[in-house]
Amino acid sequence: MTEAASGGVAGGAAASASQVRDAVLEAVDDVKGSTDNIASTLSTLANRPPTRFGNRGLTGANGVFTGNLDHASNQLPWLHSALVSTTALVAVAGEVGNADMELGILRMAGPRLQSAMFGSMLLAAWLDFLTLADAVLRECSAYSAEQLLMDLERVQRRMEPTLAAFSSGDAEQVEEAATAMPELMGQLTREFGAIRDGARKATEQNGKFMAAAQAMEMLTLVSTLKVSLPRLPPAAPATVGVSLVMGSGGVMAGSQLVVSAEWVEMIRRLVQAGVISIPAVSAAVRIHGGQVMMAQANGDLPEGLRDALGDSPEVRGMRVTGKAGAGMSEHPKHHVMPKERRTWFEERGFKGDMDIDQFCVRLEWAHHEAIHGGGNWRLGRMWPNEWNRMIMEVLQQAERRAGQMLTRNEILNIVASRMKRYGIPMKFTQGRRR
Structure with a gap:
């Protein structure tokens, strides 16, 4: 595994x-x-x-x-x-x-x-x-x-x-x-x-x-x-982590948590794809182990859990950490679909769970300013390659060539290709509508 x-x-x-x-x-x-x-x-x-x-x-x-x-x-x-x-x-x-x-x-x-x-x-x-x-x-x-x-x-x-x-x-x-x-x-x-x-x-x-x-x-x-x-088949058990269980007289005794290999494989895929986080997985396993399974002193995952999830960059790079350590604190959120054109996108299917506010990406300040043409957004819009200007021109040109409204999936595919060109990670986070 x-x-x-x-x-x-x-x-x-x-x-x-x-x-x-x-x-x-x-x-x-x-x-x-x-x-x-x-x-x-x-x-x-x-x-x-x-x-x-x-x-x-x-x-x-x-x-x-x-x-x-x-x-x-x-x-x-x-x-x-x-x-x-x-x-x-x-x-x-x-x-x-x-x-x-x-x-x-x-x-x-x-x-x-x-x-x-x-x-x-x-x-x-x-x-x-x-x-x-x-x-x-x-x-x-x-x-x-x-x-x-x-x-x-x-x-x-x-x-x-x-x-x-x-x-x-x-x-x-x-x-x-x-x-x-x-x-x-x-x-x-x-x-x-x-x-x-x-x-x-x-x-x-x-x-x-x-x-x-x-x-x-x-x-x-x-x-x-x-x-x-989650309930899992009992076949092919895998041992993960080390838990500390309160015994008689208040003595903490060590034990191991056994889950199925199928569960570990499911979690491995979700973690490596970035769907769920390592801190969340660690918390779930600690709860399952009796609420007292502790991470190692340096903030890493329990060793058995890390071994079971595999030696990948995603697993190695994630630790049980706080909001700031997870990079969630100060980096600006970039709307990959311009907010000022919200109605245009809504007419093409971006509503509800697919609202454009769901398609935000956290970027470094320098990266965010660079794709918008610098700190002054008014001057930045004069640059043909400024993100908002560029993406709308590309989408509208594609629509003119098609002779009809683009579908939501067609828009997503075009946006994906431009995000790759601009070095924007495909890891969306929810923005706030203003």
């Missing part, structure tokens, strides 16, 4: 783009399966009648927990939208004739895919809390519903900023939230344990030792925030 990663993908750019498309769709299917399971379990909880005596359970207690159930349900629409949008971009990419532009569009799907991946993990964690709360309400009457409500509100407030970042669809917010997820999941794990221990102690202090034993036996069946990565 490592040998295949270092040797590259056979068949050239077109084959590579095809394999990346398949990897994106595979990841979408995995997340969709997880999201569907969450929706099904949530529906079961929401429709479960309260106990006959005491009106206890999430659907009982005079409806005070309805808002917590609604908070989970309210996350499903944007998760579904992110997956639909990702799938739509994959379909568009498959129709583009230029292989570089095809990969560029697939990279545009990255933030949507990452937001769905991590959003579903976080929603699964919230579902764990709801399942635990329902069990406590039904089986541990000594633990007050008021206290449990305050516990859930506290956890919900802790999760809300991260869920908001994922649902925003903004690439930078999604990346920052994803890399911070292991720390958040560690906090949620401690919150989960505190609620469960509180229910046990309350039951014991109430003198119901047999009830406490039975309740705790039941509560151990509730998930303890071991959120799983």
